[in-house]
Amino acid sequence: MMRAMGKYQWIGLVAISLACHGVIAATKCDALAAFASQNGLFIPGDDAGRVVTGGGRLQFYSAPDFSCKMEGIFIVTGDTVDAYSEYNGFTSVVYFPKADKKAVIGWVRSHRLQPNGFGISGGQN
Numbered sequence: 001m002m003r004a005m006g007k008y009q010w011i012g013l014v015a016i017s018l019a020c021h022g023v024i025a026a027t028k029c030d031a032l033a034a035f036a037s038q039n040g041l042f043i044p045g046d047d048a049g050r051v052v053t054g055g056g057r058l059q060f061y062s063a064p065d066f067s068c069k070m071e072g073i074f075i076v077t078g079d080t081v082d083a084y085s086e087y088n089g090f091t092s093v094v095y096f097p098k099a100d101k102k103a104v105i106g107w108v109r110s111h112r113l114q115p116n117g118f119g120i121s122g123g124q125n
Helices: 002-039
Strands: 049-052 057-061 069-076 080-087 090-095 104-109 113-115
Antiparallel strands (some): 049 080, 080 090, 090 104
Protein backbone atom coordinates (compact mmCIF):
# COMPACT_ATOMS: atom_id res chain seq x y z
CA MET A 1 0.00 0.00 0.00
CA MET A 2 2.87 2.40 0.75
CA ARG A 3 4.26 1.81 -2.69
CA ALA A 4 0.94 2.76 -4.33
CA MET A 5 0.68 5.87 -2.13
CA GLY A 6 4.17 6.93 -3.19
CA LYS A 7 3.19 6.48 -6.83
CA TYR A 8 0.15 8.73 -6.43
CA GLN A 9 2.17 11.34 -4.59
CA TRP A 10 4.69 11.31 -7.42
CA ILE A 11 1.93 11.71 -10.01
CA GLY A 12 0.50 14.62 -8.01
CA LEU A 13 3.91 16.26 -7.78
CA VAL A 14 4.42 15.94 -11.54
CA ALA A 15 0.94 17.39 -12.20
CA ILE A 16 1.60 20.36 -9.90
CA SER A 17 5.00 20.96 -11.51
CA LEU A 18 3.49 20.98 -15.00
CA ALA A 19 0.72 23.35 -13.92
CA CYS A 20 3.24 25.72 -12.34
CA HIS A 21 5.37 25.65 -15.49
CA GLY A 22 2.34 26.76 -17.52
CA VAL A 23 1.66 29.62 -15.11
CA ILE A 24 5.30 30.72 -15.17
CA ALA A 25 5.39 30.58 -18.98
CA ALA A 26 2.17 32.60 -19.25
CA THR A 27 3.51 35.16 -16.77
CA LYS A 28 6.77 35.44 -18.74
CA CYS A 29 4.84 36.00 -21.97
CA ASP A 30 2.56 38.61 -20.36
CA ALA A 31 5.54 40.50 -18.95
CA LEU A 32 7.39 40.39 -22.28
CA ALA A 33 4.31 41.59 -24.19
CA ALA A 34 3.94 44.56 -21.83
CA PHE A 35 7.65 45.39 -22.04
CA ALA A 36 7.72 45.12 -25.84
CA SER A 37 4.60 47.26 -26.24
CA GLN A 38 6.19 50.03 -24.14
CA ASN A 39 9.70 49.79 -25.61
CA GLY A 40 9.10 48.73 -29.20
CA LEU A 41 9.05 50.94 -32.29
CA PHE A 42 5.67 52.73 -32.32
CA ILE A 43 3.73 52.60 -35.61
CA PRO A 44 1.68 55.78 -36.23
CA GLY A 45 -2.04 55.21 -36.66
CA ASP A 46 -2.11 56.67 -40.17
CA ASP A 47 0.40 53.98 -41.24
CA ALA A 48 -1.02 51.06 -39.24
CA GLY A 49 -2.61 49.07 -42.08
CA ARG A 50 -0.74 45.91 -43.04
CA VAL A 51 -1.41 43.00 -45.40
CA VAL A 52 -0.06 39.48 -44.89
CA THR A 53 2.36 38.36 -47.62
CA GLY A 54 4.19 35.14 -48.35
CA GLY A 55 2.86 31.62 -48.29
CA GLY A 56 1.14 29.61 -45.63
CA ARG A 57 -0.20 30.53 -42.22
CA LEU A 58 1.17 33.38 -40.14
CA GLN A 59 1.16 32.27 -36.49
CA PHE A 60 -0.02 34.52 -33.64
CA TYR A 61 2.01 34.80 -30.43
CA SER A 62 0.93 36.37 -27.13
CA ALA A 63 4.34 38.08 -26.92
CA PRO A 64 7.26 38.58 -29.32
CA ASP A 65 8.87 35.23 -28.54
CA PHE A 66 8.51 31.81 -30.19
CA SER A 67 7.72 30.23 -26.81
CA CYS A 68 4.53 32.34 -26.56
CA LYS A 69 2.65 30.65 -29.41
CA MET A 70 -1.14 31.05 -29.43
CA GLU A 71 -2.15 27.52 -30.47
CA GLY A 72 -4.51 27.39 -33.45
CA ILE A 73 -4.54 31.17 -33.98
CA PHE A 74 -3.17 32.37 -37.31
CA ILE A 75 -3.86 34.55 -40.36
CA VAL A 76 -3.14 33.87 -44.02
CA THR A 77 -1.84 35.65 -47.11
CA GLY A 78 -4.10 38.54 -48.10
CA ASP A 79 -5.56 39.09 -44.60
CA THR A 80 -5.27 42.64 -43.29
CA VAL A 81 -4.35 43.76 -39.78
CA ASP A 82 -3.74 46.99 -37.91
CA ALA A 83 -0.21 47.26 -36.52
CA TYR A 84 0.76 49.05 -33.29
CA SER A 85 4.45 48.43 -32.62
CA GLU A 86 7.46 46.39 -33.70
CA TYR A 87 9.87 44.59 -31.41
CA ASN A 88 12.60 42.02 -32.07
CA GLY A 89 11.29 40.92 -35.48
CA PHE A 90 7.64 40.78 -34.37
CA THR A 91 4.77 43.24 -34.88
CA SER A 92 1.92 43.79 -32.43
CA VAL A 93 -1.34 43.63 -34.40
CA VAL A 94 -5.10 43.37 -34.15
CA TYR A 95 -7.01 41.24 -36.64
CA PHE A 96 -10.74 41.62 -37.21
CA PRO A 97 -12.12 38.36 -38.67
CA LYS A 98 -14.71 38.72 -41.42
CA ALA A 99 -17.09 36.22 -39.82
CA ASP A 100 -18.31 38.49 -36.99
CA LYS A 101 -15.94 36.95 -34.44
CA LYS A 102 -13.96 38.65 -31.68
CA ALA A 103 -10.88 40.63 -32.63
CA VAL A 104 -7.57 38.80 -32.21
CA ILE A 105 -4.75 40.76 -30.59
CA GLY A 106 -1.21 39.44 -30.57
CA TRP A 107 2.21 39.41 -32.18
CA VAL A 108 3.20 38.08 -35.62
CA ARG A 109 6.50 37.88 -37.51
CA SER A 110 7.18 41.29 -39.08
CA HIS A 111 8.76 40.03 -42.30
CA ARG A 112 5.38 38.68 -43.46
CA LEU A 113 3.64 42.07 -43.25
CA GLN A 114 3.65 44.90 -45.79
CA PRO A 115 2.10 48.37 -45.40
CA ASN A 116 -1.13 48.63 -47.39
CA GLY A 117 -1.45 52.43 -47.44
CA PHE A 118 -4.32 52.53 -44.96
CA GLY A 119 -4.41 53.48 -41.32
CA ILE A 120 -6.71 53.63 -38.35
CA SER A 121 -6.51 57.41 -37.95
CA GLY A 122 -5.64 60.59 -39.80
CA GLY A 123 -2.11 61.95 -39.95
CA GLN A 124 -0.45 62.45 -36.59
CA ASN A 125 1.64 65.53 -35.87
